[in-house]
Amino acid sequence: MSRPETVNLPFNATVLADRFVPATQGMPDSGEPGIWAVIRGGALVVEQREGGLCLPAGERPAWLPAGADPVVIGRWEGRPLRAVPMAAREELPPSVVAEPFNASAERLDEATLTLGGMAQQVLHWERNSRCCPRCGAVTERISGGWGKRCVACDAEHFPHIHPCVIVLVRRGDEFLLARKPEWAPGRYGLVAGFLDMGESLEECVRREVREETGVEVTNIRYVGSQCWPFPSQLMAGFVADYAGGEIRVDATEIEDARWFCTDLMPPSIPPRRSIARWIIDHYALNLEES
Numbered sequence: 353m354s355r356p357e358t359v360n361l362p363f364n365a366t367v368l369a370d371r372f373v374p375a376t377q378g379m380p381d382s383g384e385p386g387i388w389a390v391i392r393g394g395a396l397v398v399e400q401r402e403g404g405l406c407l408p409a410g411e412r413p414a415w416l417p418a419g420a421d422p423v424v425i426g427r428w429e430g431r432p433l434r435a436v437p438m439a440a441r442e443e444l445p446p447s448v449v450a451e452p453f454n455a456s457a458e459r460l461d462e463a464t465l466t467l468g469g470m471a472q473q474v475l476h477w478e479r480n481s482r483c484c485p486r487c488g489a490v491t492e493r494i495s496g497g498w499g500k501r502c503v504a505c506d507a508e509h510f511p512h513i514h515p516c517v518i519v520l521v522r523r524g525d526e527f528l529l530a531r532k533p534e535w536a537p538g539r540y541g542l543v544a545g546f547l548d549m550g551e552s553l554e555e556c557v558r559r560e561v562r563e564e565t566g567v568e569v570t571n572i573r574y575v576g577s578q579c580w581p582f583p584s585q586l587m588a589g590f591v592a593d594y595a596g597g598e599i600r601v602d603a604t605e606i607e608d609a610r611w612f613c614t615d616l617m618p619p620s621i622p623p624r625r626s627i628a629r630w631i632i633d634h635y636a637l638n639l640e641e642s
């Protein structure tokens with residue numbers, strides 16, 4: 353799939369096109385057969401069928417534990433799409449697998465990946481918004497969206513989505529890639545980090561690059577974004593130009609950072625379904641994905 357823009361990346365709703373209609377409010381569950389996006393301990397439960405791995409479809413799957421509470425998140429191809437949490441200890445029948453799902457999950461098609469991402473984000477919010485963070489009383493859903501209102505103090509709460517920046521720094525033909533200690537050997541990616549209070553996205557870019565690598569940047573430009581439902585981030589992508597400084601790695605977050613070029617690439621770079629790779633392909637390697 354050609355991806356001229358980041359909206360076409362998985363986890364962004366554009367991937368679903370008009371096949372998906374979001375629930376407009378605490379949509380009552382019609383009880384009719386539908387599609388089941390079951391999240392089991394951070395993995396997406398899928399069935400092995402002839403065409404590949406698919407979300408379970410039809411009546412409520414018999415293997416869903418009795419206590420599992422579905423949330424209708426919209427309609428997928430005309431049928432209700434329900435998100436359901438399931439504990440990792442619960443067993444699955446042999447034809448059903450819990451598939452790790454992230455941008456590296458090549459066995460899942462992009463629509464399935466995106467529906468799973470939405471389910472994960474919705475369930476994360478549902479799990480974390482049962483009680484009012486102000487007074488501790490229970491909350492109820494505000495009609496028209498995913499907001500919650502406290503039954504005791506009336507405070508309203510809305511889904512928490514955490515902005516992160518991710519940035520490619522360029523110096524002539526070279527570009528700066530860094531690696532975290534927990535990544536697979538040889539894997540390098542972009543500098544990234546969470547937005548801080550009192551900070552614009554561009555200021556966050558400047559701070560993260562400085563903190564993690566010791567490098568100063570200028571000419572910071574926004575290039576697109578990707579929903580990152582692990583569990584609830586928004587990745588805002590940037591490119592920036594080198595302005596000065598020598599690489600000095602912050603050993604608490606980064607294991608190594610180096611200047612690379614097209615003739616000297618690390619053994620492994622981020623998966624093609626991530627905005628990190630999209631930025632590398634478009635702004636470091638000048639490739640159009642095909």
Ligand SMILES: [Zn+2]
Nearest residue numbers: 484487502505
């Ligand atoms: Zn309250």
